[in-house]
Amino acid sequence: MAVKKQKNYPRKKIKRENKTIPQNLGLNIQKKIKPEIRYLDDIREVLYDKKWAKKAQNVELYYMYRGIKKKGNLSYDITVIPPRMLGKEFVKTYGHYHLKKTQEIYIVLKGKGIFLMQKGKDIIEDVVAIEAKKGEKVLIPPLFGHVTINHGKKNLITANWVDQEAGHDYKSILKKQGACYYYTKDGWIKNKNYKKVPKIRFEKPNKNLDDF
Numbered sequence: 001m002a003v004k005k006q007k008n009y010p011r012k013k014i015k016r017e018n019k020t021i022p023q024n025l026g027l028n029i030q031k032k033i034k035p036e037i038r039y040l041d042d043i044r045e046v047l048y049d050k051k052w053a054k055k056a057q058n059v060e061l062y063y064m065y066r067g068i069k070k071k072g073n074l075s076y077d078i079t080v081i082p083p084r085m086l087g088k089e090f091v092k093t094y095g096h097y098h099l100k101k102t103q104e105i106y107i108v109l110k111g112k113g114i115f116l117m118q119k120g121k122d123i124i125e126d127v128v129a130i131e132a133k134k135g136e137k138v139l140i141p142p143l144f145g146h147v148t149i150n151h152g153k154k155n156l157i158t159a160n161w162v163d164q165e166a167g168h169d170y171k172s173i174l175k176k177q178g179a180c181y182y183y184t185k186d187g188w189i190k191n192k193n194y195k196k197v198p199k200i201r202f203e204k205p206n207k208n209l210d211d212f
């Protein structure tokens with residue numbers, strides 16, 4: 001199956017470099033499923049460390065294998081995020097809201113990561129961070145925009161089950177130059193582009209989630 005490009009993804013014309021998809025991931029992904037690659041050029045605008053982002057060379061940041069399995073209207077995707085600092089900030093996904101009011105379940109397959117989720121697009125009503133490691137699951141509730149951060153030293157590999165028609169709103173994240181907090185070597189830093197941002201609620205992974 002060909003990988004479908006996200007029509008609403010604010011992709012620029014970018015220089016393709018370093019075809020270095022991590023090898024030996026131990027994942028059972030059919031060869032015909034090629035990953036969508038996110039480059040630094042794709043996410044420069046949503047990074048904390050603007051000075052660094054201006055000068056850094058374009059490199060591959062993370063890899064998304066979409067539609068590995070399907071169940072009903074749900075799709076099982078895998079994302080591989082190698083460890084890296086983006087200047088002062090830990091590597092992360094671009095972040096998005098869903099266009100449809102739907103939830104999503106993440107399962108950490110390898111490594112550890114932080115799932116940051118936020119409700120609201122200018123005035124943030126709620127912001128939650130959940131650190132999860134191998135085998136742990138995180139539920140993204142409907143209407144929460146979310147970002148995955150690799151703050152570890154190893155590859156972070158996540159799987160997710162999501163409605164195939166959930167859709168992606170990346171533009172709201174772009175407008176604010178990132179989610180409402182950045183996770184950096186100096187800890188959490190509030191993104192001042194939002195009108196109102198509450199303190200982060202730190203929660204634990206969800207113990208009682210079944211796989212679909």
Ligand SMILES: [Fe+2]
Nearest residue numbers: 096098104162
């Ligand atoms: Fe999502």
